[in-house]
Amino acid sequence: MKIKRYFAADMRQALQMVREEQGPDAVILSNRKVEGGVEIVAAMDYDPAAIERLAAGAPVTTSQARTSAGTPPSARSAEVTAPASSVGVGGPSPGRMAGMTASLSSGVPNAATPTPSRSPNERGNKGAVAAPSVVWTQDPSIVAMREEIKTLRGLLETQLSGLAWTEAKLRHPLRAQLLERLTRLGLAPALCRELADRVRLENDGDHNWRQALGQLARRIGVTDDDILTHGGCVALIGPTGVGKTTTVAKLAARYTLRHGPNRVALVTTDSYRIGAQQQLRTFGRILNAPVHVAHDAAELARVLEALRDKSLVLIDTAGISQRDVRLTEQLAMLQSSRVQVRTYAVLSTTAQRAALDETLRAFGNIALDGCILTKLDETASLGEALSVVAQYQLPVAYVADGQRVPEDLQPARANNLVTRSVALLKHAAVPGDEAMAFSFGSMVSSAHG
CATH class of the missing domain: 3.40.50.300 (P-loop containing nucleotide triphosphate hydrolases)
Known part of the structure; x- marks a missing residue:
């Protein structure tokens, strides 16, 4: 398996370089933006089993050694040892690599779909040659990219939850008001939603509140002394x-x-x-x-x-x-x-x-x-x-x-517990929209149901 890093002005040119040099069976291991363009790490004769053996410290097979030995010096100067973090601990799964290659090739006409590599026996290699051990390290660029994606995902989820809660307040103001009051009691979001679902909402907010408290009392069991x-x-x-x-x-x-x-x-x-x-x-x-x-x-x-x-x-x-x-x-x-x-x-x-x-x-x-x-x-x-x-x-x-x-x-007594809980509301803070969105951001779909 030969791994090489390519630099180009844009993704199209970089993928074209990979196809011209490594052929249609090349697999994209990672990509990132760099100063002046993009950087792609690609592999030819990709073998998931070899990745796992190298990650575990196992010796490299004959085909891997011969691939490295048969590569001209000029080409080897641009080759890189694939870091573990660039393909995940233990190596990338074929499904994940296929998805990465497909996503990168979607904007390129006639982009090749990666195919599983042949085994060493199928390639006609025989015997075994000692190969130097490969040291697997964390690639800082890949780690940074993963953290950035994680952060962006969190921000996106927060924004979507906020939008959902805002829409819910506009479309179902009585339900939203009831959820806010139940949340002030300190009840779990799941229980708040359950109680709100059991209340037949009317235009009187206090009536809805009393109905919800009655439902809460019925949810609390007692053993009668x-x-x-x-x-x-x-x-x-x-x-x-x-x-x-x-x-x-x-x-x-x-x-x-x-x-x-x-x-x-x-x-x-x-x-x-x-x-x-x-x-x-x-x-x-x-x-x-x-x-x-x-x-x-x-x-x-x-x-x-x-x-x-x-x-x-x-x-x-x-x-x-x-x-x-x-x-x-x-x-x-x-x-x-x-x-x-x-x-x-x-x-x-x-x-x-x-x-x-x-x-x-x-x-x-x-x-x-x-x-x-x-x-x-x-x-x-x-x-x-x-x-x-x-x-x-x-x-x-x-x-x-x-x-x-x-x-x-x-x-x-269930009613006494609910009464005491309501009496403590004077000490409870009013939940803000951010907290309500975090707890009930998905309530729009349930409200529509």
Whole structure:
């Protein structure tokens, strides 16, 4: 395979030079504008397999060596070693090279379409000759061209999204207004579109808003105070710092007030933080509830068997990041027990939507019975949390809005969550057209549907 660089005043002349010197089977590897004209890198006897072997450091075949050896010195002075970046890592695919050649030859009459090169055996070459190793490097010009194309594509997409949103505001002003108000709640764009699609739009914007909020309330599931009503064995899981231990104390205190003392037991699997165990033991002494520590699955099973006489057993798990490999061990502990354990995820409403989504995906191997939303008193928006629980169809059991035990814990009510979310609108910024275009730039087609 012979690779050569050509310079000409324009693309037509450069392609003509390639055809005259390398024939109709030449393949264009790259092209770019340079001072005074254009530059083309072309290859004769293009062999994708050879590209891959050279990229992997394999020896060059006989045909490749003879092609190089048989080239006159004057022609070899203009030849170049093809850089990896000019054809992509591992060499260009035939389809990609065909597309590049076709696009470059479209403006030239009778431009040849590249054909796959023949194998070395088909060309009649025999034997093997040692060839010098080829060093593959990044071609700065190709890298710069790729980055420029990427930047231009991003700018084009942004412009198109902006135009689509502007058209949507003109053609469907009521829908656009509703999407803006829903976005201020902090809801995910997909949920905003879903709610807007379910609203029968009228000329009254406030009526449309109330209808959308009603649809949002219907998308939020609740569990009707299940833990404090029925008791059982309940485990709270979640990342560190979301308020699991405090929530355990609130549930235990409320259950004791409702059903009487000596009916609750507390268990912790947090063997990583001594402070967490001490905090739970303090709550246990206040409530006159026994506290047990389980370091592994076998110990947890023994503890739960011994506590079968308790009406409510609350398990406080270790606060582990959703990216920590130890999370799998924690979840396996809960699933290995012969005692049925209902599991609830504790989610902080101050967390970003992406973090909440990642947390629930990490819990994908365990069947969640619901979730408990915490830190409602600290959050600036409930939309992120409501979007995630709606997306995963995860019912909300309780909400916590303070540190007081047990006052700051209430059973979840969908209408109350929506009302609190709307009350936080006074702290929310009005989304600009750029942000709306980014989220809803493709809404024109859906609106037309």
